[in-house]
Amino acid sequence: MILASASSLSLSLALSAVAAYAVSALSLPKLSARAARAALWLGWFLHGALLLASSTGEPVYFGFAPALSVTVWLVTLVYAVESYLFPMLEMRWPLSALGVAAVVLAMVFPGSALLPHASPWLPVHWALGISSYGLFATAVAHAWFMTRTEERIRMGQDSHTGVPLLTIERLTFRFINAGFLLLSATLLLGILFGGQLYEAKAPLKWDHKTAFSVLAWLTFATLLFGRARFGWRGKRAVRILYIGSGLLLLAYVGSRFVMEVVLGRTT
DSSP: OGGGTOOHHHHHHHHHHHHHHHHHHHTOTTOOHHHHHHHHHHHHHHHHHHHHHHHHSSSOEESHHHHHHHHHHHHHHHHHHHHHHOTTOOOHHHHHHHHHHHHHHHHHOOOEEOOTTOOTHHHHHHHHHHHHHHHHHHHHHHHHHHHHHHHHHHTTOOOOOOSOHHHHHHHHHHHHHHHHHHHHHHHHHHHHSHHHHHOOSSSSOOSHHHHHHHHHHHHHHHHHHHHHHHOOOHHHHHHHHHHHHHHHHIIIIIHHHIIIIISOOOO
């Protein structure tokens, strides 16, 4: 656990980020919507500072919880940009709650220390993989928002979104396309430099992480093909997106969770 060994700077940043995210998530009665949004951005900024401090320390730790932490930070960044383009796209509460969970998990389960002689391709491989995580997580958030809005409209309730469903759907598939490209690049890099990345004898280290990643890639490829060829949309497309994202989550986060938490191993 990192709580006993983290620097005072990391602990201060983590606690401050959790507090800011919590204020935004709870939406206290005397807190205006503008102040709650400002608390989210403050939490995001402190969260980013924490990630930067963690990545420049010695040694650098990484595992399932830091991967989730970076993913949540990326999703919040995307929402920060989109909120200016679509002010009525309201996902502040779930992102704030996820921010609290991500920061706390990363502090409790920091993962394992990276070896100093690791391949220079390893950071690139991880950056591509985590970026694809972030993009698919953003697509899932948009799909959830789209489904909820559609249900409210069908029930005759005011959705309060101000964003057309077709616009949300287009945004969702843009993130899916971008995430698919990055996931493809991640797998390709793993195939080309697998031996250097993980000191494996074979070009591709075939394990649970690789198996789930390939299954996720095939699922997303099927979704994009079905979208282009048959015009898949709505609940069918959302279900396939959820399945692919679940498989991708199991690829690294799930495998590392079992290793670090269930089995108690860091390598």
